[in-house]
Amino acid sequence: MKTKKPTQSAKQAAVRYLSRRDHAEQELQQKLLARGFEQEEVDEAVALCQDYNWLDDARFAERLLNNGIAKGWGLLRIRQEMAHKGIHEEVVSHLFEDDEFDWFEHAREIAQRKYGDSPMDTDKEKARRLRFMQSKGFDFEQVKYALDVDDDEY
Incomplete structure (x- = not known):
């Protein structure tokens, strides 16, 4: 099944997604590709969002950590959620490197x-x-x- 061509640009769609909530880079790429945008357009949109600091996996991971703690989740569940959202293991490891949470x-x-x-x-x-x-x-x-x-x- 062929997806019809979107009426807005990948950049506009990316900004719209990010205006609602933070996303991980991989998550945003998947959403844009699912909407029918070409890989090149998606890459440009993601790069633009990163340039303006609208898309930041480290910030997103920190939010997931805080939200997970607030929901009563343990470290294993939070790490699983981060992996599910597509946050790179390097970012996750760096976040927990100096973790002093009990x-x-x-x-x-x-x-x-x-x-x-x-x-x-x-x-x-x-x-x-x-x-x-x-x-x-x-x-x-x-x-x-x-x-x-x-x-x-x-």
């Missing part, structure tokens, strides 16, 4: 918010809480810390 305490806060002081008295309940915390993107060590369980309990 992911263990964050996990504990999320567990406390979800479960409060309710007892975790059955194996079924422990497994349910473990699955929930892992689905939020916390690694096993962070989950054990958050739920206050020992290695010999699993």
Whole structure:
């Protein structure tokens, strides 16, 4: 199926997308290509947006990090979201290079918010809480810390 030729330029479409919200470079390229623009037009539009600092993967990654923390996600889930949005691994690594955020305490806060002081008295309940915390993107060590369980309990 052939896509019909867009009525506006790739540059106009790119600016319109970026006026709504930040995008990763790869994400913006995919949207423009899906709209029927040629690769050369897309490359020019992306370059223009980068020149004017309207498109910045590092800034976008930082926003995703802050939004992920606000949503109660762990580091693994946030990194997965960044990869899904097409942020280069180099940008992601640089963002987390000097990361001083306490992911263990964050996990504990999320567990406390979800479960409060309710007892975790059955194996079924422990497994349910473990699955929930892992689905939020916390690694096993962070989950054990958050739920206050020992290695010999699993």
